[in-house]
Amino acid sequence: MPSIESTFFDLGTMDAISRQDTFVHRMDPRIKVLTTLVFIVCVVSFGKHEISALVPFLVYPVFLVVFGDLPVAYLLRKVTVAAPFAVLIGIFNPLLDQQVLLQVGPVGISGGWISFFSILLRFMMTVGAALILIATTGYHAVCMALEKMGVPQIFVVQLLFLYRYLFVLVDEASRMVRARSLRSFQGKGLGIRVFGSMAGHLLLRTMDRAQRIHLAMLCRGFDGNIRPSHPLRVRGWEVMFLLGWSALFVFMRSYNGPRFLGNLIQGFIP
Amino acid sequence: MHMADALISPAVGGTLWAATAGLIGYSSRKVKQDMDDRRIPLMGVLGAFIFAAQMINFTIPGTGSSGHLGGGLILAILLGPAAAFLTLASVLTVQALFFADGGLLALGCNIFNLGFFPCFAAYPLFYKPIAGGRISQRRIVLGAILSAVLGLQLGALGVVFETFLSGISDLPFSTFLFLMQPIHLAVGIVEGLVTAAVVVFVWKARPEILEMTAASKPAGIPSFKKVLAGLLIAAAVTGGFISWFASTHPDGLEWSISRSTGKQEIDPPKKGLHRLLATLQEKTSFLPDYSFKISKNEETAGDAWPAVDSGTSLSGILGGALTLITLVLIGVLLKRRKKPHAQH
Numbered sequence: 001m002p003s004i005e006s007t008f009f010d011l012g013t014m015d016a017i018s019r020q021d022t023f024v025h026r027m028d029p030r031i032k033v034l035t036t037l038v039f040i041v042c043v044v045s046f047g048k049h050e051i052s053a054l055v056p057f058l059v060y061p062v063f064l065v066v067f068g069d070l071p072v073a074y075l076l077r078k079v080t081v082a083a084p085f086a087v088l089i090g091i092f093n094p095l096l097d098q099q100v101l102l103q104v105g106p107v108g109i110s111g112g113w114i115s116f117f118s119i120l121l122r123f124m125m126t127v128g129a130a131l132i133l134i135a136t137t138g139y140h141a142v143c144m145a146l147e148k149m150g151v152p153q154i155f156v157v158q159l160l161f162l163y164r165y166l167f168v169l170v171d172e173a174s175r176m177v178r179a180r181s182l183r184s185f186q187g188k189g190l191g192i193r194v195f196g197s198m199a200g201h202l203l204l205r206t207m208d209r210a211q212r213i214h215l216a217m218l219c220r221g222f223d224g225n226i227r228p229s230h231p232l233r234v235r236g237w238e239v240m241f242l243l244g245w246s247a248l249f250v251f252m253r254s255y256n257g258p259r260f261l262g263n264l265i266q267g268f269i270p
Numbered sequence: 271m272h273m274a275d276a277l278i279s280p281a282v283g284g285t286l287w288a289a290t291a292g293l294i295g296y297s298s299r300k301v302k303q304d305m306d307d308r309r310i311p312l313m314g315v316l317g318a319f320i321f322a323a324q325m326i327n328f329t330i331p332g333t334g335s336s337g338h339l340g341g342g343l344i345l346a347i348l349l350g351p352a353a354a355f356l357t358l359a360s361v362l363t364v365q366a367l368f369f370a371d372g373g374l375l376a377l378g379c380n381i382f383n384l385g386f387f388p389c390f391a392a393y394p395l396f397y398k399p400i401a402g403g404r405i406s407q408r409r410i411v412l413g414a415i416l417s418a419v420l421g422l423q424l425g426a427l428g429v430v431f432e433t434f435l436s437g438i439s440d441l442p443f444s445t446f447l448f449l450m451q452p453i454h455l456a457v458g459i460v461e462g463l464v465t466a467a468v469v470v471f472v473w474k475a476r477p478e479i480l481e482m483t484a485a486s487k488p489a490g491i492p493s494f495k496k497v498l499a500g501l502l503i504a505a506a507v508t509g510g511f512i513s514w515f516a517s518t519h520p521d522g523l524e525w526s527i528s529r530s531t532g533k534q535e536i537d538p539p540k541k542g543l544h545r546l547l548a549t550l551q552e553k554t555s556f557l558p559d560y561s562f563k564i565s566k567n568e569e570t571a572g573d574a575w576p577a578v579d580s581g582t583s584l585s586g587i588l589g590g591a592l593t594l595i596t597l598v599l600i601g602v603l604l605k606r607r608k609k610p611h612a613q614h
Contacts, residue, residue, distance in 0.1 A: 011368055014368060036374065037374065037375075040275060040373065040374055040375050041280050041283075041284075041375065043275075044275055044276070044278065044279065044280055044283065044375060045279070045280045048437065048438045051587075051590060052587065052589055052590030052593075053590075055590045055593045055594045055597070056593050056597075058594065058597050058598075059597055062597050062598070062600070062601040065601065065605070066601055066604040066605055072605070078370060079370055081370075089277060089433065089439050089441065090276070090277070090438075090439060092439065092440060092441050093439060093440040093441075096440040096441065096442070097440045102587075104587070112440060115438070115440065118438075119276045119277065119438060119439075120276070122275065122276035123274060123275070123276035126274075126275035126276060126373040126374070126375065127274075127275065127276075127370040127373050129374070130366060130367055130370065130373055130374050131367075131368075131370055133367070133374075134367050134368060139364075139367070139368075142367070151294070152294060152295055152298035152299075153298075154298045154301055154302055154310070154356065155294055155298055155356055155359070155360065157310065157314070158310075158313055158314055158317065158356050158357060158360045159360045159363060159364070160314075161310070161311060161313070161314020161315065161317070161318075162314050162317035162318050162357075162360045162361065162364060163364065164314070164318075165314060165315050165318040166318045166321055166322075166364070168318070169315070169318040169319055169321065169322035170318075170321060170322050170325065172322060173322035173323065173325045173326055174325060176326065177325060177326055177327075180326075187329060190327075190328055190329045191328055191329055192328050192330075192463060192464060192467055193467070194328070195326060195327075195328035195464065195467065196464070196467025196468050196470065196471050197467075197471050198326055199323045199326055199339060199464075199467075199468045199471075200467075200468050200471030200472050200475065201471075202319065202322060202323060202326075203319060203323075203348075203468060203472060204472065204475060204476060206315050206316060206318075206319040206322075207312065207315075207316075207479065209315055210308075210311045210312040210314075210315040210316070211308070213311040213315065214307075214308050214310075214311045214312075217311065222307065223307075256589075257589065257593065258588075258589030258590040258591075258592065258593045259589050259590075260589065261588070261589035261592055261593065262587065262588035262589030262590070262592070263589070265588055265589070265592075266588065
């Protein structure tokens with residue numbers, strides 16, 4: 001299964017991107033998490049037929065891509081490859097809502113198509129924002145930010161543990177899959193019976209691993225508490241970053257700039 | 271069946287976020303209380319196992335398609351509800367962050383749909399009574415299939431309700447329901463069989479692992495009243511927040527409510543919920559020009575989107591296109607200018 005394996009290698013790529021050294025990357029992770037949340041809430045709070053007012057919100061991802069020095073093509077590919085449940089459900093809109101809402105010359109565009117494109121735009125922006133958050137912050141820093149923001153410590157530890165062992169177990173599983181596919185001819189041995197014992201073996205090995213990890217932790221003085229805290233410091237300009245962007249988002253949410261611009265242009269063209 | 275940000279409204283997303291946050295808090299306390307510290311690395315590694323196991327596909331006989339393990343139920347069987355919920359929540363968080371599965375606002379919905387139902391509903395209701403005490407192969411298979419089906423049916427129902435209440439998709443409630451439930455019946459049966467296959471294997475190889483969870487204290491279900499109260503408070507808070515937006519712009523939620531209360535094909539219970547949201551909005555809005563009756567009038571005036579007027583829509587397209595082009599151009603130019611710097 002080359003495809004899924006390569007998505008997991010992507011995990012490493014994201015990790016590498018997040019270790020760059022730009023001022024966006026150096027910012028306190030809490031600031032970026034909060035700004036991203038405000039961004040997403042503002043974007044999804046629009047009515048279903050809104051397209052033009054959504055466009056200015058692209059300024060935030062563009063800003064981060066430019067100043068965080070992120071690879072655009074890579075991020076775009078990641079957004080489009082992700083199995084879009086939204087698109088699957090959204091495609092029904094043009095079929096169901098055929099009322100013409102917009103007349104451009106002789107062509108009438110139905111409300112369904114408008115809301116479908118609105119869904120696509122939202123999808124790109126919200127999913128893109130999440131990916132950009134990781135690409136500029138890194139998984140560990142996001143987890144630290146969550147802990148500082150009051151997420152239960154045990155859950156944060158769980159998030160960190162999961163990520164740490166993800167790579168190891170994925171390697172192990174992909175070796176097993178490769179071994180099975182080398183031995184199965186004409187689809188034999190790909191059924192549920194073999195799967196059960198393969199996944200079962202993997203599970204047993206995983207649990208043994210957990211036991212070894214626990215022993216290793218005990219050797220290093222583990223007493224039931226994990227202290228993931230690293231000192232985080234918010235600087236003054238970073239607060240301004242959060243407040244400034246939030247104000248801009250609320251402003252763009254309240255005023256439809258593109259429509260105003262369009263009116264202006266139409267005013268000039270008689 | 272991951273929900274996506276693009277399909278939900280902030281009210282729905284916020285409510286489910288609040289519910290999920292409450293459940294995570296509850297589960298964290300529970301895990302801390304009645305667990306030995308051996309389980310901490312176990313939970314972490316099992317979360318990674320779910321990812322790894324999803325890489326192993328199997329063919330489903332007679333269909334030509336292939337499936338893989340979902341994960342909620344097997345975690346509940348191995349860890350018990352509270353720890354399983356935390357583990358599954360962490361799996362879904364990583365999926366949302368790295369694989370663009372859903373999104374951050376929809377994460378609350380996803381954790382609730384895929385975590386709460388299998389861990390706190392299906393497992394204690396079906397699996398534990400059937401295969402929790404006296405373990406046999408038949409009991410494991412029966413319990414796993416029943417609870418996987420129940421968990422996925424409830425999860426799919428959750429997706430339908432969340433999508434419908436958000437009002438972004440045009441799919442009518444009943445159509446969507448009849449689309450989702452049968453598909454997830456099939457998915458549930460397969461999931462149950464797969465889970466049973468793995469659990470039976472583990473039980474034969476290392477029976478003490480299953481006896482360990484069976485012997486541990488039942489984690490219990492959070493009392494229904496508490497959950498309900500939490501949901502109501504969350505709905506009130508987010509409803510207030512939304513009405514602030516909705517009061518200056520008649521759109522989104524308000525519009526979907528006015529549309530759905532105007533049609534007859536909706537069952538009474540949802541009508542009640544909508545009414546509740548509507549009155550909440552009415553109560554919590556603080557801008558004077560806001561009135562829910564306005565949207566009622568608009569609805570009688572025509573089914574169309576309230577703010578439609580082809581003149582302003584055209585200017586929307588024009589302006590939108592211009593803004594888009596400008597933003598992309600600025601981005602490209604800045605990126606170009608940065609390139610030589612990067613090479614130094």
